[in-house]
Amino acid sequence: MRSKFAAAGLVLLAVLGFGTASAGTDSSGGPRSRLDLVLQRGEVKVCSTGDYRPFTYLDPATGQWSGIDLELAADLAQRLGVRATIVPTTWKTLMDDLGRKCDLGMGGISVTLDRAKAGFFSEPYLRDGKTPITRCENAGRFQTLAQIDQPGVRAIVNPGGTNEQFADANLKQATIVRHPDNNTIFQEVIAGRADLMITDATETRWQAKQHPELCAVHPDQPFTFSEKAYLLPRGDVVLQEWVDQWLHLALNDGTFTRITTPWLG
Template identity: 45%
Template sequence: MSRFSCFPSLAGLALAAVLGGCAMTPTAGTAPSRLDTVQKSTTLRVCSPGDYKPFAFQQADAPFEGIDVDLVTAFAGSLGAKPVWVKTTWANLLPDLVADKCDIAVGGVSVTTERQKRAFFSAPYMVNGKTPIARCTDVAKYQTVAAIDQPQTRVIFNPGGSNERFARANFKRAKMTMHGENVTIFDEILANRADVFVTESAEAITQQRLKPGLCAINPEKPLQYGEMGWMLPRDDVAFKAYVDQWLHLSQASGDMQRVMDRWLK
């Protein structure tokens, strides 16, 4: 009997959609797709730093909330599962996913080729480039990378993610300060202990609303193009196919836009 056949599980259907025909059934020693294990366990393990408004944020002793939280909760529901949030850091987000501490990683994750060497990404659900945020009185001073990269400018950044990579790659003359808490990094600018932080435009827009005195600088014209996606275990083609299709249908139905409007407007 052939070891190749069509099979009716969601994992098989998703993989067949990718391959355009019959999918290969798991054989002895082959790890099952998370598409099936999540349904069986009724639990979706979700890694997130939980410090990034408006995507995923957790106050002390409170549930996670934000764009990705609402979307992932609905996504898990489509599999008959509930999300279980695994708190991590930006530096450990990818290692934790690779170590199978979670099934998916979310929370405002930028799609990068470095991350994609070790993980899959979902189809991007938002274009969200790098944008400076500064005191509103200083907006005119920090219009470009060159204008920011001056010896007198105090650039602050959070460790372990694309914000740190952007800062280190683009600012060679400015005074650089690493700040370990993304939640309080904006207060450092308000308190005049730093001048500029470069982050994704959605976060810059959110924080200017939450922190009077701070202004996102040209968020409609980011300093660098960027996309947001969900990070997925590498080589689980069936799971990625299902995630991508779910995101596509969420966008097409308007459900995703309603979530975006709730948090961005």
């Protein structure tokens, strides 16, 4: 169904002259895909926040990038026959940077309707959802949203993403603590300066593995349903279809499993 509606939309845009993803024209005078520009310059630019392990991490000491989606970005570039350049972004500026500073966004990006207004998504590659992580001695206290949303409970969030949106929508009595650095946010919970964080179940599992003091609370039964996918400029069906085909192959030829197993088990 998506391809039928997308094709109809592109016909209408072409008639009206509104090719939103057009970056020039091809030899026939039609809109040129960003895929053609990537191949021409021999480089694919990937926006990533670098603060959301295990998907993306930028080490401030060494400047080195790591994570599931950074390794998958390298595979994408290799199969495309170009080099990958990672462009730092933030959750607040990701949508503005997409198409301006980079060709696509990768790094544990959740599919949302708001983001879909401004960009295209690839096919999803991971199912996820919001769930708490807290010090292990408090895991029994924070099983439900009703238990969490109580006066005196401090729920910490990183600004600009879906974690903040979820907290703002669901926590009316608890105190929401906004912490600007997602790389150090879990230390705030360990140190007792916050009681818990509600984030994606995949992240809670990863952080609990790194910090024995922390426990993921029912990560197999999160509060919400969400999916991870890659973010692409709106209107560029050619690039979207190529990324979808690459992802389909990676999910089925062993590439995705080989890359994710060391991170997720």
